[in-house]
Amino acid sequence: MGPKSVTKADVTSWIERALERKNFKNYEISLTGKTEKGDGYFGDIVFATVAVTTRDNIKKNINLVIKHGKPSDHARKIAPVRVAFETEIHFYKNVLPAFCDPPEGA
Structure with a gap:
C-alpha cells in the first residue's frame, strides 16, 4: 500500500493551525482550486481564500497558495522535492521581502 x-x-487542518498560531479565531476557509496531474510541478498546489476577522474587528480576505509534496514514492525518488521546497521557503521568507520592503534611503 502506497502513501495516503x-x-x-488535511489542507484545511494545515490552514487552521497557521491561523490559530496567528491568533485568528473567526475565519472561513474556501479551497478555490488546485493543480492537476500533468501540470509539471514538483508538488501539488492548492489555492485557498480565508475570510478572517482581525482583533480590531476588521474583515479581510487572505489568498493562499499551499504547496505540498506528491504522495507517490516514485515521484519523491526522482525529484529532490525537499531541497526544492527549502529553496523556495528561503526565497519567500528572506529574499522576496528584501525586494518588497527595501531599506529606507534606498
Missing part, C-alpha cells in the same frame, strides 16, 4: 493521498481535510 492528501485530502481537503
Whole structure:
C-alpha cells in the first residue's frame, strides 16, 4: 500500500493551525482550486481564500497558495522535492521581502 493521498481535510487542518498560531479565531476557509496531474510541478498546489476577522474587528480576505509534496514514492525518488521546497521557503521568507520592503534611503 502506497502513501495516503492528501485530502481537503488535511489542507484545511494545515490552514487552521497557521491561523490559530496567528491568533485568528473567526475565519472561513474556501479551497478555490488546485493543480492537476500533468501540470509539471514538483508538488501539488492548492489555492485557498480565508475570510478572517482581525482583533480590531476588521474583515479581510487572505489568498493562499499551499504547496505540498506528491504522495507517490516514485515521484519523491526522482525529484529532490525537499531541497526544492527549502529553496523556495528561503526565497519567500528572506529574499522576496528584501525586494518588497527595501531599506529606507534606498
